[in-house]
Amino acid sequence: MENWRIGEFLYRGDILDFIIEGIRKAFQLIFTLDSEIFSIVLLSLRVSLTAVILASLLGVYLGFLMAVKDYWGKRFSVSLVNTLLALPTVVIGLIVYSLISRRGPLGIFGLLYTPSAMIIGQFILAIPIIIALTHSAVQGIDKRVRNTALTLGATEAQSAWMVIKEARYAVLAAVITGFGRVIAEVGAAMMLGGNIKGSTRVMTTAITLETTKGEFGFAIALGIILLFVAFSINILLHYFQGKRV
Numbered sequence: 001m002e003n004w005r006i007g008e009f010l011y012r013g014d015i016l017d018f019i020i021e022g023i024r025k026a027f028q029l030i031f032t033l034d035s036e037i038f039s040i041v042l043l044s045l046r047v048s049l050t051a052v053i054l055a056s057l058l059g060v061y062l063g064f065l066m067a068v069k070d071y072w073g074k075r076f077s078v079s080l081v082n083t084l085l086a087l088p089t090v091v092i093g094l095i096v097y098s099l100i101s102r103r104g105p106l107g108i109f110g111l112l113y114t115p116s117a118m119i120i121g122q123f124i125l126a127i128p129i130i131i132a133l134t135h136s137a138v139q140g141i142d143k144r145v146r147n148t149a150l151t152l153g154a155t156e157a158q159s160a161w162m163v164i165k166e167a168r169y170a171v172l173a174a175v176i177t178g179f180g181r182v183i184a185e186v187g188a189a190m191m192l193g194g195n196i197k198g199s200t201r202v203m204t205t206a207i208t209l210e211t212t213k214g215e216f217g218f219a220i221a222l223g224i225i226l227l228f229v230a231f232s233i234n235i236l237l238h239y240f241q242g243k244r245v
Contacts, residue, residue, distance in 0.1 A: 025217025026224055034221070041225055044202040047115050048183040051122035052130075056175045059127045063134025063174075064160060068146060078135065084128035089121075093191030096121050100192075113194035118202070121188035126178035133174030137167040173240040180233040184226065 029037050066077060098104050100111040100120070111117045141163055149159035164171060186204035193200030195209055203226045210219040 019216075022216035022220050026220035029217065029221040030224065037218070037221055037225070039198070040201055040203055040206050040222065043115065043200075044183060044204075045229075047118050047189075047202060048122060048179060051119045051182055052126050052175060052179045054119070055123050055126035055130050055178055059130030059178070060134050060164070060171055060174075063131040064138050064164065066131070066135045067138035068160075068163070081128050081132050081135070085132060087125075087128070089125060089185045089187035090191065092121050092124050093188035096124065096188070097191050112192065113196060113200060115193070115200055117192040118189050118200060121192045122182040122185065125185060125188060126182050129178045129181055130174050133177060134167075134171055137170030137174065138163055140170070141166045169240045173237055176233055176237050176240065180230060180237070183229060183233075 066074065066081075096117065097112070100106045100109065100117055102112070111120070145166055146159045146163050149162045150156075154162070184204060186208060189195075189200075189202055190205050190208070193202065193205065195201050195205040201209075203222045207219045207222050207226070210216075210222070
């Protein structure tokens with residue numbers, strides 16, 4: 001019994017040393033500005049920001065139209081968008097993969113295993129979030145804002161801009177929420193990007209790979225940076241939500 005307890009204590013000590021060594025190496029990689037770490041981070045930000053900007057351009061417009069226009073099937077479209085909020089990332093990856101793979105209808109463009117493929121996947125992931133939250137934000141604005149603008153001779157575009165200005169903090173929160181969703185996803189990025197070093201390796205896929213390889217320090221370094229990005233996103237989100245109130 002004594003030998004078993006001593007062995008368990010030593011085993012726990014080895015695990016603790018392993019974790020401490022991983023954390024130490026992680027901070028060493030961060031503070032020495034490891035080139036591989038920061039190339040992965042920059043690619044992650046470039047892919048996610050591009051996807052969210054494109055999704056915002058379309059998503060805010062569609063969310064606004066769904067809120068102010070009456071059309072056949074409106075209730076169904078709102079339900080569909082809300083359903084797409086829960087769409088698993090691997091399903092998005094599977095759908096896009098089937099379209100852009102060599103045997104797919106868009107295979108001639110050679111998009112598979114490129115950053116462009118990852119942007120497409122993240123665009124599809126972000127757009128229902130931005131549409132749904134923009135729709136909710138615009139619905140919360142007094143309808144008299146748009147009606148008064150139209151009565152005073154404003155065009156449809158000008159009246160729409162007035163409404164968006166009123167809901168700007170909530171719309172910005174929608175965009176930030178979309179970015180937070182896509183920067184942390186791994187399924188679609190792995191399937192569409194292939195996790196190719198120096199080309200399509202982003203933070204989430206690199207963490208998965210380095211952990212399986214036993215490169216715990218490298219994985220922790222990326223995890224710390226990803227947590228910092230997520231923390232920053234949440235600070236911005238709370239700030240804009242406070243502005244909305």
